[in-house]
Amino acid sequence: MNAEMITCPHCGKENLPQATRCVHCGEDLDEVFKIEGVENIPLPSEGPDVSVSELLQAFRQPDKPAEDKPLTAGAPVPGSLPIEENPQPDKPVEDENQAPEWLTRIRKRAQQEEDAAGELTRKMNSLDNARSTSSQERVDDEFASWIARIRENTRRESLLTPKPPTGAPENEDGVPEWLRRVRELQPDALEEEQPVLGTGAETPAGGTDSNPALNSEPEAEPSGNLATDAGSGEPTIPEAPEQPASDPIQSASAGQGEELPAESVSADMPESRGSEPEAEGEQNSAADGAGTPAEDEPPESGQSPEVAAVLQGIGLAAEDAPVELDERAGAGEEISADLLLLRRQKESAQTLLNLIDEEGKGPPPAKTQRPGGRGWSRFILGSFLLLVLAAVLFFAPETKPRDWENPAPAVALKDRLRALEKGDLVLVVQEYQAATSAEMEQIAVPVLRDMQTRGVELQFLTTHPNGLWLSGSLMDAAGIPAREAMFLAGGKPGVLAAALNTDGNSRVVPAGLKSLDSYALILLLEDSQADIQTWIEQAGPWLSPTRLGILASSQNAALLLPYYDAGQLAGFAAGLNEGRVLAQALDQTPPAGAPSRAFQAGLLVMIAVLLLGIISKAEADSSAQHRKEPGV
């Protein structure tokens, strides 16, 4: 086996005989495949404008004048060189593997032109050199495995990529579907192979000049190289079924013993060097003739483990769908079945998407026949409510009770505030949101102004970032000189740490914050029940009950009263009304403004909407009863 290997002239390592590039260093192995003795033959001095096609035309037209041929006088006449009938013994044929001289020169010419045809003939030359009986079998195996791999890739791609709705096996150009996909998979290879095909068909060994010539005389021409042309390009291998070519093995053996199809393909496929197990079953059939349709059979069912895994993943295998892509007819069936499955999956996906879109929307409202004339009454009722609301908002004077009942918590807080003396330290804790700042400022401003006028020293603390930028407007409204509000981080643990900070040296409380016991009053400005509970439950146990007072929004009144009744608060005022009472008790003018009226307007809207709901429900019930009992 090693004796058949070729040695790379660059790195000196061994390579397979059909390799065109060294697998170790990547260098080209072209010089390895040079035919001995060919180099010594003088090159024809044809003009640069003579193409290979013209040369081939000259070979096929022996009656053409010699002066039209691009070859020199000393060169052999190509037209007189039929491979079988007129072997020329004077040509330098060294052995049975050696091509005739005219073919060698053509290949040499093609090599010089360095086009795709030259690439093809170079590979052919290398294969000619490397071919042997033992290597032939291996090459055939590799060819078969390569075919199987292409089919697997095609099948996998066809299963994993969306397919056109029509499953026609061939398009209008007669190109099979599977071939089109192979070309899509390897556009670069196709671009490289297209000129190869065109030029390769012009080689004399191709015997066709072009494909029409081949089709017109499929049996007459030696088809050894014809099969080579058809099989030289990787994507063009499956096209062989379209060509009624003769058996390439026969022609090769009849010619120079060349079995080019499989070898040339193998030489083009470096990755086909390693034989694959699934290709073993088809070695014989592939070796018999790789280009015929019947020999394009994939290994066994054509379903490798990888493809089976893919099919299993998309659910095709479970439905026992035909997945073989063997022959053209079978491929068409497979494609149509596959498309049906994909369409069904697509429809299922669309149905699922529709369900998801409809989720949460609820059933469409039932169209009910509404009695005529009732819409007007509802419109009039709604308009009347809106008019009343607008009148209250814009025309009615603000409701001010002449004599508010003094709520006990507010009175208690007023007493505690009155007990403050000049120089007492009061901690004002701001823990309300921006949305309630208007209401909270209306309640707190009179209290703060009163303490400021009586010389009470104020400190501001907040546990919410909101308090940092809301303190400014509160100080401005109360006429208090601006000062920085301290920020207490940590939530409940922070409040507890501040309560336990008896010596004032805790690291987690702000530097300016003293022990809570040192404050004469801790006045909480709250709009949240959670914050109220945090201070009462975390800091309250460590404080005297007379040190904790609260100014809160109205919705917290119910929560604060139990704490006040339990003796945990010095007092509180919740809401605008109690804030007004407290302000009056402190001889301060409560700030009258939009929040009070807006609050009342909002309450009126709520009342109106609630009444509308009740009325509309009663009306609907009445209508239903009338429909059930028409006589009533």
Place this chain on the structure above:
Amino acid sequence: MKKTLPVLTAAAAALFILAALIVGEPLAGWLEIVLNWAVIVASAALLVAIATLILTHTRNIIHGKRGFIYSLILISAFLASLIGGLVYGTADSAYLRWVAAVQLPLETSLLGLAALVMTAAALQVFRNRGWSLLTMSFGASALVFLVISLGLLQALNIPLLTAILNYLQRLPMIGIRGLLIGVGIGALMMGLRVALGLERPWGE
């Protein structure tokens, strides 16, 4: 160990806090240290939450996800607030006014929307649920307390009416006391379950 360590940590912390609050002075120093740890961990958790928020919205912007414009607004507002605070300081009145000018209308609008939603729910509650004891009691109580909150009836200064209103206004205290008692018992039970390792509020 992955499950045991958090349980042991939570139980130890809970028992130590209880012991320190009960014993008092002997454990006061240690209690302060533990509270410092708690505050530091909470602050670090807040920073992690902010970082996660920013990363998530930055990822949304990079991948062009649906609604990424909101992520862009969030990131821009965050960066503007952060840079303004770093440059001018959190005590700068101009910076505080700027933030408040953004924050105040936003939160007020949110609260107004909540009021509208509640109003719409009040409109639909009878239509969807029909006449029942629950809906009728809901409607009646809502109407009564809305009218009382208006303050119009108190302005009439009718003694009998005032007495009735005062009585009605103390009705919610019954409910709120029951609610507070329930909350207290629930918190106690939850604390015991966490201390005993029966509850894992931090997740598995």
